[in-house]
Amino acid sequence: MKLYYILAFGTLLCSQLCSSASAAMASEEPYNSGIVIRWKDCKQRIDGFGIAQAGWAKELFAFKNREQVMDKMFGKDGLRLNILRGEIFPHYWENETDKDFNLNDDIHIELSDSDFINKSDDLLRRGQLWLTLKAKNKYHISKLVFSTWSAPAWMKSNGKVSNGRLKTECYTDFANYLAAFYNAYKSKGIAPYAISPSNEPGYAAPWNSSLWTADEMGKFITSYLGPTFRKENIPAKIIFGENPLWAVYMPQLKMVSSKDFTDTILQNYPEAKDFNLIAAGHGYSLSPDIMPIKVDKEYLKTAILPFEMAEKADIPVWITEISDVNPLDISIHDGLKWAVTFHNYLTKANVNAIIWWGGAMPTSNNESLIILDKNRKDFLLSKRYDIFGNFSRYIPEESTRIQVTQSSGIPLLISAYKKDDEYTLVTINSSKQTIQTSLRLDGANINGLLKQYITNEDNSWTEMAIVQENKEYYNLTIPPYSVVTFVGKVRL
Numbered sequence: 001m002k003l004y005y006i007l008a009f010g011t012l013l014c015s016q017l018c019s020s021a022s023a024a025m026a027s028e029e030p031y032n033s034g035i036v037i038r039w040k041d042c043k044q045r046i047d048g049f050g051i052a053q054a055g056w057a058k059e060l061f062a063f064k065n066r067e068q069v070m071d072k073m074f075g076k077d078g079l080r081l082n083i084l085r086g087e088i089f090p091h092y093w094e095n096e097t098d099k100d101f102n103l104n105d106d107i108h109i110e111l112s113d114s115d116f117i118n119k120s121d122d123l124l125r126r127g128q129l130w131l132t133l134k135a136k137n138k139y140h141i142s143k144l145v146f147s148t149w150s151a152p153a154w155m156k157s158n159g160k161v162s163n164g165r166l167k168t169e170c171y172t173d174f175a176n177y178l179a180a181f182y183n184a185y186k187s188k189g190i191a192p193y194a195i196s197p198s199n200e201p202g203y204a205a206p207w208n209s210s211l212w213t214a215d216e217m218g219k220f221i222t223s224y225l226g227p228t229f230r231k232e233n234i235p236a237k238i239i240f241g242e243n244p245l246w247a248v249y250m251p252q253l254k255m256v257s258s259k260d261f262t263d264t265i266l267q268n269y270p271e272a273k274d275f276n277l278i279a280a281g282h283g284y285s286l287s288p289d290i291m292p293i294k295v296d297k298e299y300l301k302t303a304i305l306p307f308e309m310a311e312k313a314d315i316p317v318w319i320t321e322i323s324d325v326n327p328l329d330i331s332i333h334d335g336l337k338w339a340v341t342f343h344n345y346l347t348k349a350n351v352n353a354i355i356w357w358g359g360a361m362p363t364s365n366n367e368s369l370i371i372l373d374k375n376r377k378d379f380l381l382s383k384r385y386d387i388f389g390n391f392s393r394y395i396p397e398e399s400t401r402i403q404v405t406q407s408s409g410i411p412l413l414i415s416a417y418k419k420d421d422e423y424t425l426v427t428i429n430s431s432k433q434t435i436q437t438s439l440r441l442d443g444a445n446i447n448g449l450l451k452q453y454i455t456n457e458d459n460s461w462t463e464m465a466i467v468q469e470n471k472e473y474y475n476l477t478i479p480p481y482s483v484v485t486f487v488g489k490v491r492l
């Protein structure tokens with residue numbers, strides 16, 4: 001079950017009183033001191049935040065407290081996510097005459113049914129259908145995206161759903177398959193927002209997988225999938241990229257680099273830009289253990305860089321998977337590590353959306369935000385769940401990242417966002433010291449109370465208000481080892 005923390009109101013109130021007591025001194029600060037949000041200096045649009053369930057849809061479908069878990073991910077009191085990522089399974093069309101997506105299968109199975117203890121493709125399909133319908137109908141999630149780990153086996157060079165490649169003579173069949181999936185899900189009121197023809201095209205994984213070169217994918221999008229979607233008036237965006245690493249330091253690893261994959265397609269197939277695209281990547285690093293030669297692990301980390309070619313073409317850039325497989329760590333220190341990672345993708349790679357891999361899973365590593373107990377009833381919220389919420393709960397969908405600066409020497413990571421007359425400031429303090437600073441706006445005027453939401457070892461989104469004591473700035477106190485999100489309004 002969820003672990004409730006005792007909220008340290010006394011400590012926080014004391015911090016605020018100390019902050020107020022320093023107001024007179026703060027008024028002497030020059031205009032550019034502290035934190036300054038540059039209202040008119042706009043960066044990328046934010047499409048949102050989400051999770052993938054994909055191959056783990058069955059585990060959530062079978063979970064007896066699944067409604068509570070869904071609330072924790074998509075509900076107002078949870079993460080308030082607006083993106084759900086699923087899978088276009090290879091076991092829908094099992095042969096050339098099979099055109100069934102199994103959408104009439106019964107999803108109203110009693111949770112006491114003994115079938116739930118088994119693993120099967122049938123339960124996985126039903127689980128994804130239940131999950132997607134629930135996300136759409138209860139939580140009004142409009143950004144439903146689906147990636148393809150593998151085409152059906154009969155379309156593959158090796159006749160299997162793992163490894164192999166799509167047969168050239170099946171390019172039309174596969175494009176029709178993806179279009180048919182869109183139309184089938186649309187018929188149930190859950191039309192996909194975006195579809196990806198390949199998850200991790202450079203990695204021949206032992207699970208569902210299929211290899212693609214960038215040239216093969218460029219040809220498929222421009223000559224098959226794009227024209228098929230256009231002919232059938234399918235508005236879904238086409239996601240391309242999605243390799244295991246975002247970008248690489250070693251040229252020898254380009255085959256698993258999302259940036260290199262998307263750059264090659266945009267460079268060699270410029271006509272791809274005529275279609276409705278999302279450039280995407282995953283945020284994993286490689287283990288030295290899998291390398292044939294000894295390589296410093298620093299060179300195997302994913303490089304967090306912007307996708308300049310996609311940006312220049314005005315193509316949204318999403319990170320569609322991120323997590324790690326280190327032993328399970330639910331602490332604030334793990335949470336802060338991920339806070340820094342999210343910050344870097346938003347401010348260095350300029351991503352428009354972040355999707356965490358593994359919304360809710362039974363796991364002994366860090367793949368999941370919510371850890372499901374194998375008893376199918378209890379679950380645990382990790383601090384990375386809480387930290388993700390400091391972004392997903394308070395950065396509105398369709399907001400815009402804006403420039404924010406601060407005085408040198410302040411050990412904070414900061415990013416800012418705006419939508420209409422509201423702004424959000426996310427601050428990350430990974431140090432052991434309490435940081436006191438001020439917040440000003442350049443290009444707009446602060447207006448009224450500033451709300452703050454604190455996550456640290458003892459708090460999860462604890463809300464407090466900062467009173468405007470000066471017409472030009474607020475005094476801020478950032479506790480050690482914390483992420484504090486501030487939400488305010490402006491007079492334009």
